Amino acid sequence: MVRVRGVKVLKGFNVELEFTDGSRRTIDLEPYLHGPVFEPVRNDPRFFRSVGVDRVAGTIVWPNGADIYPDVLYHGRTQSHMEKATSQS
Numbered sequence: 001m002v003r004v005r006g007v008k009v010l011k012g013f014n015v016e017l018e019f020t021d022g023s024r025r026t027i028d029l030e031p032y033l034h035g036p037v038f039e040p041v042r043n044d045p046r047f048f049r050s051v052g053v054d055r056v057a058g059t060i061v062w063p064n065g066a067d068i069y070p071d072v073l074y075h076g077r078t079q080s081h082m083e084k085a086t087s088q089s
Contacts, residue, residue: 003058003070009049019074020058027073037066 006018013030033042040047041062054061059070071077 001058001070002074004053004060004073007051007053007060009051013048015051015060017060017073025073027076029068032068032072037064040064041066 002019002021002023004017005020008016010016010026012028013033014026014028016024016026018024030042032038041051041064042048047062047064051060051062053059054067057067057070059067059073061067
């Protein structure tokens with residue numbers, strides 16, 4: 001399983017992620033930042049920039065515990081709340 005090894009915050013909600021397979025991707029996280037746990041991440045640029053890597057989980061995480069599943073980031077998949085919204089439209 002490929003996991004996140006490093007994160008670099010870019011402009012806006014963009015980050016550059018380094019994965020354990022050596023690949024790097026620039027990802028706009030804005031579409032993933034939904035729900036109450038992501039409210040401080042969306043609303044406070046300093047809090048957004050506090051993102052780090054949880055080495056055990058192999059993904060990005062913020063100090064309040066918000067995280068995004070590594071397979072979502074690596075494969076560009078949608079999170080479950082996004083799938084529900086799409087199926088209801």
